[in-house]
Amino acid sequence: MRPKTAGNHVLAYLSLAIWLLAITSCTTIRSRELEDPAQLPPSQDITEIRASAPYILDTGDEVTIRVWGYGFDELQRTAIINNSGEIYFPLLGAVKLSGQSVPGARELVANGLKKYFVDPQVEFSTTASRQQIHVFGEVNSPGTFAFHRPLLMMEGLARAGWFNRDANRQRVLLIRRAQDKYNVFSVNSGDFFQDGAKVPAFFLQSGDIVYVMPSKIANVERFMQRLQNILQPLLTAEQMIILAPMIIDVIQGKRLYAPISIP
Numbered sequence: 001m002r003p004k005t006a007g008n009h010v011l012a013y014l015s016l017a018i019w020l021l022a023i024t025s026c027t028t029i030r031s032r033e034l035e036d037p038a039q040l041p042p043s044q045d046i047t048e049i050r051a052s053a054p055y056i057l058d059t060g061d062e063v064t065i066r067v068w069g070y071g072f073d074e075l076q077r078t079a080i081i082n083n084s085g086e087i088y089f090p091l092l093g094a095v096k097l098s099g100q101s102v103p104g105a106r107e108l109v110a111n112g113l114k115k116y117f118v119d120p121q122v123e124f125s126t127t128a129s130r131q132q133i134h135v136f137g138e139v140n141s142p143g144t145f146a147f148h149r150p151l152l153m154m155e156g157l158a159r160a161g162w163f164n165r166d167a168n169r170q171r172v173l174l175i176r177r178a179q180d181k182y183n184v185f186s187v188n189s190g191d192f193f194q195d196g197a198k199v200p201a202f203f204l205q206s207g208d209i210v211y212v213m214p215s216k217i218a219n220v221e222r223f224m225q226r227l228q229n230i231l232q233p234l235l236t237a238e239q240m241i242i243l244a245p246m247i248i249d250v251i252q253g254k255r256l257y258a259p260i261s262i263p
Helices: 006-023 102-113 153-159 220-231 237-251
Strands: 062-068 076-080 086-089 093-096 121-126 131-137 143-147 167-178 181-187 209-214 257-261
Touching: 062 102, 076 086, 093 102, 102 121, 131 153, 131 220, 143 153, 153 167, 153 209, 167 237, 181 237, 209 220, 220 237
Parallel strands: 131 209
Antiparallel strands: 062 076, 062 121, 086 093, 131 143, 167 181, 167 209, 181 257
């Protein structure tokens, strides 16, 4: 029996993606080479893709907290999370909200108030005006990062602790939501520097998913499963299957920009 090769796995994923596309009449794939990163269309916030993707609170977010049933105006407050990641709330004092999801922050406040009230009913909301990107893969500190001003891709990578020793700097996957399409783009970080000088700026946008590929992929199928597990909070399994051929193109070193319509 011949051993499995990367080519076998590529064909398997392509076949699976083609089968799904065949039964999904409103799904189309169009791909073309992209020479200028500036051609990439503007994004649509990732929260519009997957409602279950948690919004993580951070400095600068405005939050509103209301405690119902006790008639104290002091327990209805709007505040901005300060540089320490905290707000002040009556009875609780400084409350650390940075890094919490909205449900997590509501539970945190409610648990604190249980010392003073029986089963406090807490309403917690945020304007969510801050922008977020998601950086995963071969970086030192992967995660979701907030930004309040235009953010270069190199700055986004720096927020994630920069490339680790296993990173393939020539294969950085960017997934961006624009209107009804996912835009898949393969980025070579070397494109941002020419003879030590930075080429025209390439900015990230809210909701962008950046994934730094490893320098070696011994098993494509295993890598794709790991990638799906990492991106599961942001993309469904069905969406990952549709994106698989484009991701495999990136694994193979192809430079591409591919808009994909997904219902």
